[in-house]
Amino acid sequence: MPSPVPQEPGRPPRMRRSLGVKDGVAIAASSTAATTSLGIGMGSLAAYAGRQTPALLLLAFLPVFGIALSYARLNRTEPNCGSGYTWVGRSIGPWSGFLTGWVVLIGSVIFMAYTGAVTGSVVLQFLNKLGLHSLLGLRLDPSSTGISTAVGLIALVLVTVTAITGVRSATRLQMWLLIFEYAVLVVFCGYALYIGDQPFSLSWLNPFEIGSPQALAQGMVIAVFIYWGWDAAFSVNEETRNASDAARGGLIALVAMLGLFLIGAIAFQRVMSTGELIHNGPQALTFLGSTLAPEPWASLPLAALMCSAFASLQSSVIPTARGALAMARDRTLGPVWQRLHPRYGSPAVGTLVIMAMAALLAVLAVGIPKLNDMILTAVNSIGLTVALYYGLTALACAVRFRGSLRDGAVRAVRDVVVPAASALALFGLGGYLVWDYATMSDHFEASPDNGWFMLLLPALFLLLGLATAAWAKWVRRSPYFRTGRGTDADALTLPMDGDAGEPLPRPVES
Numbered sequence: 001m002p003s004p005v006p007q008e009p010g011r012p013p014r015m016r017r018s019l020g021v022k023d024g025v026a027i028a029a030s031s032t033a034a035t036t037s038l039g040i041g042m043g044s045l046a047a048y049a050g051r052q053t054p055a056l057l058l059l060a061f062l063p064v065f066g067i068a069l070s071y072a073r074l075n076r077t078e079p080n081c082g083s084g085y086t087w088v089g090r091s092i093g094p095w096s097g098f099l100t101g102w103v104v105l106i107g108s109v110i111f112m113a114y115t116g117a118v119t120g121s122v123v124l125q126f127l128n129k130l131g132l133h134s135l136l137g138l139r140l141d142p143s144s145t146g147i148s149t150a151v152g153l154i155a156l157v158l159v160t161v162t163a164i165t166g167v168r169s170a171t172r173l174q175m176w177l178l179i180f181e182y183a184v185l186v187v188f189c190g191y192a193l194y195i196g197d198q199p200f201s202l203s204w205l206n207p208f209e210i211g212s213p214q215a216l217a218q219g220m221v222i223a224v225f226i227y228w229g230w231d232a233a234f235s236v237n238e239e240t241r242n243a244s245d246a247a248r249g250g251l252i253a254l255v256a257m258l259g260l261f262l263i264g265a266i267a268f269q270r271v272m273s274t275g276e277l278i279h280n281g282p283q284a285l286t287f288l289g290s291t292l293a294p295e296p297w298a299s300l301p302l303a304a305l306m307c308s309a310f311a312s313l314q315s316s317v318i319p320t321a322r323g324a325l326a327m328a329r330d331r332t333l334g335p336v337w338q339r340l341h342p343r344y345g346s347p348a349v350g351t352l353v354i355m356a357m358a359a360l361l362a363v364l365a366v367g368i369p370k371l372n373d374m375i376l377t378a379v380n381s382i383g384l385t386v387a388l389y390y391g392l393t394a395l396a397c398a399v400r401f402r403g404s405l406r407d408g409a410v411r412a413v414r415d416v417v418v419p420a421a422s423a424l425a426l427f428g429l430g431g432y433l434v435w436d437y438a439t440m441s442d443h444f445e446a447s448p449d450n451g452w453f454m455l456l457l458p459a460l461f462l463l464l465g466l467a468t469a470a471w472a473k474w475v476r477r478s479p480y481f482r483t484g485r486g487t488d489a490d491a492l493t494l495p496m497d498g499d500a501g502e503p504l505p506r507p508v509e510s
Contacts, residue, residue: 024249066422082326116152196270
C-alpha cells in the first residue's frame, strides 16, 4: 500500500517524485498512441495524401521535432508541470500563456471524449471477434455511436481511477501495454512489408507528389495531430526525479513514433490500395490483421489497438490534470484544480472534473451519426489548436534565448533558429488552413467537411479562453496577469524526493 506523501506541518500534500526516463517514455508514447494513430488515422491521411502518406508523416516530423527541442531547452531551465502555459506566459505574455494552457486543456478534453468512443468501438469489435454480438437485448455494433460511447464511458472511468491512484502505477501498466502492442505492431507490419502485393515506390516518400496545396496543408495538420502527445512527458516534471528525464523521455518517444509511423504507413500501403485505406477508415488495422493471418492470430492487432486506446485515454488524463493544477496555482483557474490527494499526491479532484467534462461531451456527441464523422470533426478542430500552442511554445523558446545569437552558431541554431523556424512553419500552416476553411464552403453545416464548421469550433475554444482569462485577471485578480510569471520553484511548494525527503535543487539556466 502506498505511503502518504511526505509533507510539512501546515503545508498542502505534495506530489511524489518517483518517475524516471522509462516512465516519461511510457507516458509520452502512450499519449501519442502509435497503434491507435495507425489504426484509425491512416485512412484520414490517405484521403488527402494518397500514396504519399509516408512522405507526409516524415515532413510533419520536422517542425514537430523542432518543437520538441524547444520544449527540452525550456524544460532544462524551468521544469514545470504547466510547461507551455508557464513558458509562454513568462516569455511572450500572460494572455498568450493562458491561451496555451487553455487550448491544451480543452483540446485534451475533446480528444478524450472522442477517443473514448473509439475505445468503445474497438472493445465492441473485440467482443464480436469472441462471438459476443448482443448483451441484454442490445446489439453490440461497433459502428453504433451510442453503444460505442457507452462502452467508452466505462473505459474513461477505469483509466481515471488508475490516474488518481498515482502516476507511477499508471506508467507501469502503460509500459506493459506498450510492450504488447508494439510487439504485435512490429510483427504484423514487418510481415506486411514482406508479403504485400502493392509494389513499393520511392514516390511514397516524395511530398511534392501530393495533389494540391490544400491537400498538403490539411494532411500536415492531421499528421501533426497524430504526433500530438509526446509533450505529456513534460507535464510530470514535479513527479520526476530529474527534470532532464522528462525531456529525454519525450524526445525518445517522439523519435520512436517516427519509426513506427513510417514502418506502419508503408506496411499498410503494401497490403491495401488507397481506396481500401479510405474505405476501412478506423477499422484499417483490423482489416490488416484479417488479411495477413487466420484467427485467432488475426485478432492480435485488434487487441493491440484496444490496449493502445486504453493507454492513450489514461495518459491524456494525467498531463491535462497537471496542466490545470499549474494554472490553478496562479489563480487563473479555480482552486478545485489544485486539490491533491492526501495519499497519492495526485490532483484527484481536477482529474475527476476532466473525466466528467469528457464524458459529458461524449454523450452530447452521440448526435453525430457516424463514428468516422466524429473522428474527422475532432481531428479537424483540434489540429489547428495543437498547431497554435506548439507554435507559441517554440516562439517562447526563441524569445527567451534570443541572447544566444551572440554566443556562436551552434547555440544560436539550437536556441533560436530551429524554434523560430518551427513556430513559423506551424503558424503558416494554420493561417493557410484558416483561409482555406473560410473559403471552401458557401453555407454552414455541422459536418466535418464544412469549412465554416471546422473554423467555428477552434474559434469558440479561443473566445471562451479569452473570456476565462478576463475573469481570472479582473475578478480573481490573478498575479499571473500582472507579472507574466507562472508557477516555478520560487513560487510553489515543490514535490519532495521520495528517498531523501529533501526538495530537489532548482536547475541553473545555461
